[in-house]
Amino acid sequence: VVVERVTDLPGLEYDFIIVGGGTAGLVVANRLTENPAHSVLVLEAGGSNENVYNSKVPFYNGRLFNTAADWNFTTTPMPGLGGRSMGYPSGHILGGTSSMNGLAYTRGSSDDYNRYARLTGDPGWSWDRVQPYFRKNEHWTEPADHHNTTGQFNPAVHGFHGVNAVSLPGFIYSFDHRVIQATSELPQEFPFNLDMNSGNQIGIGWTQSTIKAGERSSSATSYLAPKYARRRNLHILLHARVSRVLRTGSSNGLPIFKSVEFGNDRSLDAPRKRVTARKEVILSSGAIGTPHILQNSGIGDIQHLRSVGITPLVHLPSVGQNLTDHPFVANTWRVNSTDTFETAIRNATIAEEQERLWNEMRMGPYAASTFNVAGWLRVPENESASVFKEFMDPAAGPGSAHFEFIIANGATRLPVPETGNFMVIGTVVVTPLSRGTVLATSSDPFRPPNINPNLLSSPLDLAIMRSAIRAARRFTQAPVWSSYILGLEDKAVTDAELDTFIRGAAITVSHEVGTAAMSPRGADWGVVDPDLRVKKVKGLRVVDASVLPLVPAAHTQAATYVVAERASDLIKATWT
Numbered sequence: 001v002v003v004e005r006v007t008d009l010p011g012l013e014y015d016f017i018i019v020g021g022g023t024a025g026l027v028v029a030n031r032l033t034e035n036p037a038h039s040v041l042v043l044e045a046g047g048s049n050e051n052v053y054n055s056k057v058p059f060y061n062g063r064l065f066n067t068a069a070d071w072n073f074t075t076t077p078m079p080g081l082g083g084r085s086m087g088y089p090s091g092h093i094l095g096g097t098s099s100m101n102g103l104a105y106t107r108g109s110s111d112d113y114n115r116y117a118r119l120t121g122d123p124g125w126s127w128d129r130v131q132p133y134f135r136k137n138e139h140w141t142e143p144a145d146h147h148n149t150t151g152q153f154n155p156a157v158h159g160f161h162g163v164n165a166v167s168l169p170g171f172i173y174s175f176d177h178r179v180i181q182a183t184s185e186l187p188q189e190f191p192f193n194l195d196m197n198s199g200n201q202i203g204i205g206w207t208q209s210t211i212k213a214g215e216r217s218s219s220a221t222s223y224l225a226p227k228y229a230r231r232r233n234l235h236i237l238l239h240a241r242v243s244r245v246l247r248t249g250s251s252n253g254l255p256i257f258k259s260v261e262f263g264n265d266r267s268l269d270a271p272r273k274r275v276t277a278r279k280e281v282i283l284s285s286g287a288i289g290t291p292h293i294l295q296n297s298g299i300g301d302i303q304h305l306r307s308v309g310i311t312p313l314v315h316l317p318s319v320g321q322n323l324t325d326h327p328f329v330a331n332t333w334r335v336n337s338t339d340t341f342e343t344a345i346r347n348a349t350i351a352e353e354q355e356r357l358w359n360e361m362r363m364g365p366y367a368a369s370t371f372n373v374a375g376w377l378r379v380p381e382n383e384s385a386s387v388f389k390e391f392m393d394p395a396a397g398p399g400s401a402h403f404e405f406i407i408a409n410g411a412t413r414l415p416v417p418e419t420g421n422f423m424v425i426g427t428v429v430v431t432p433l434s435r436g437t438v439l440a441t442s443s444d445p446f447r448p449p450n451i452n453p454n455l456l457s458s459p460l461d462l463a464i465m466r467s468a469i470r471a472a473r474r475f476t477q478a479p480v481w482s483s484y485i486l487g488l489e490d491k492a493v494t495d496a497e498l499d500t501f502i503r504g505a506a507i508t509v510s511h512e513v514g515t516a517a518m519s520p521r522g523a524d525w526g527v528v529d530p531d532l533r534v535k536k537v538k539g540l541r542v543v544d545a546s547v548l549p550l551v552p553a554a555h556t557q558a559a560t561y562v563v564a565e566r567a568s569d570l571i572k573a574t575w576t
């Protein structure tokens with residue numbers, strides 16, 4: 001049951017309180033309420049996703065930035081980006097960032113999960129052991145245009161009975177076929193990969209997206225579909241902005257945190273309220289919100305907390321450290337075609353027709369995301385000696401990518417150039433060594449934290465980005481592009497020129513993780529144990545992207561869903 005006022009809640013005590021109705025939070029809410037004996041309250045700062053048009057239309061995925069559905073965070077100036085700061089989008093809406101992300105469904109490599117298992121000392125996080133959780137999450141569906149998908153994915157590695165819809169592109173451009181043809185023309189360096197979600201991610205292939213019959217599938221539309229939202233043991237309070245978790249006692253010398261204090265997101269000065277969990281409080285507020293709430297609650301680095309006027313209760317210095325994100329650079333070529341995104345974006349008549357197609361039939365370009373093909377690639381052997389001369393290879397393993405290509409049929413970031421048609425290969429460093437921070441700045445819990453993703457602060461990330469850009473340029477040497485591409489827009493060639501270009505152009509892909517990282521039980525680093533319980537306290541777990549100790553070589557929603565599905569089993573097992 002979803003409500004907007006505290007007075008509409010049945011009470012102020014529940015078995016479980018989940019802070020954040022986002023990607024992970026709604027999975028846990030769904031799974032815990034499968035048992036009618038468990039009562040669950042979800043506190044979500046944002047509003048309903050139900051009538052938010054730009055959340056539903058896949059092609060419009062960038063249009064919720066700087067709206068009420070976005071936290072509208074801004075980063076600190078970043079030295080690696082020449083002192084630029086940037087907007088840092090994050091979902092402030094039911095479904096969290098799954099209601100506004102780019103919809104790409106990418107799991108990462110098997111190496112990524114096997115490394116999580118090694119790093120945490122818990123084999124339960126290994127690729128083989130998390131397979132059931134991918135399948136519980138995934139509901140493979142037909143693309144919106146019902147095209148024949150043979151040869152575009154491997155059914156053996158997918159889940160057909162899960163909750164969250166995943167599909168191949170529902171609208172394919174002739175451009176996309178050119179990309180696939182280029183893989184057969186340059187198979188050595190750019191092999192076709194039938195399914196980048198098989199665990200073996202290397203190569204270029206068709207993107208899979210969280211889209212159901214042409215419409216976004218988020219944690220809100222799937223895990224909170226009407227049949228689940230109706231459950232009488234599940235309560236969701238919208239516009240509830242959590243300020244802190246509160247200490248309620250102690251057990252074996254450890255403080256217990258089972259109460260949650262929250263304010264009204266639409267009236268932050270209004271008196272705050274409290275709710276209490278009989279069993280556990282679960283923080284699912286995302287890689288920014290979770291460490292911020294922990295710090296507001298006095299859980300963090302004692303010195304930092306004191307310096308901003310917060311009374312420290314638990315010294316856990318890794319809280320808010322280790323912020324890891326993927327830097328992205330758009331590489332743009334002018335092309336000899338009018339069948340690209342810009343044409344429709346500039347021409348109101350075409351745009352209206354495409355929108356009508358979507359409104360009436362959930363078909364056409366709006367039924368697909370903004371990129372239908374992507375690639376996961378490694379620094380080539382002949383460059384690795386120079387790229388890795390000072391650093392160890394940061395990939396999770398030999399089957400894991402260093403960089404990604406996001407290959408799009410034109411520019412989508414508004415405003416698009418006034419003339420010309422384009423193709424864009426976004427290059428993304430997926431094994432960054434740069435680390436940043438999320439730090440509370442004040443004892444006022446509603447003052448935004450300092451967010452410093454510190455992108456490209458490591459010279460290795462810059463070197464991999466250069467390698468990725470050069471690879472993208474080699475990809476455009478395939479014969480299929482000879483009459484299609486008119487010219488490259490960006491003229492940087494030497495290392496120094498490329499570095500200047502990269503620092504000026506790089507932005508985030510918003511894959512932030514790591515700010516409440518898992519580490520082995522008893523480790524003196526990290527924030528949560530491998531079962532996601534917060535170290536040195538009782539009653540509190542973290543279940544969201546912030547627990548991933550390293551960013552996977554992937555967009556992060558699939559990994560977040562898997563964390564949430566497994567966490568739900570761990571929590572259930574504690575309370576059977």
Ligand SMILES: Cc1cc2nc3c(=O)[nH]c(=O)nc-3n(C[C@H](O)[C@H](O)[C@H](O)COP(=O)(O)OP(=O)(O)OC[C@H]3O[C@@H](n4cnc5c(N)ncnc54)[C@H](O)[C@@H]3O)c2cc1C
Nearest residue numbers: 020022023024045096097102103104242286289545555557
């Ligand atoms: C613009 C963008 C595009 C992306 N594109 C992709 C993509 O194409 N594919 C992909 O796999 N990943 C993508 N990602 C990343 C992916 O969506 C996230 O990693 C994932 O959704 C994170 O899930 P989460 O549960 O950790 O956090 P969220 O889903 O953000 O959930 C956190 C929830 O907690 C709420 N909250 C926070 N603080 C409080 C508080 N104090 N009180 C109450 N509630 C609070 C928030 O409002 C939110 O609902 C993208 C991210 C962004 C921002």
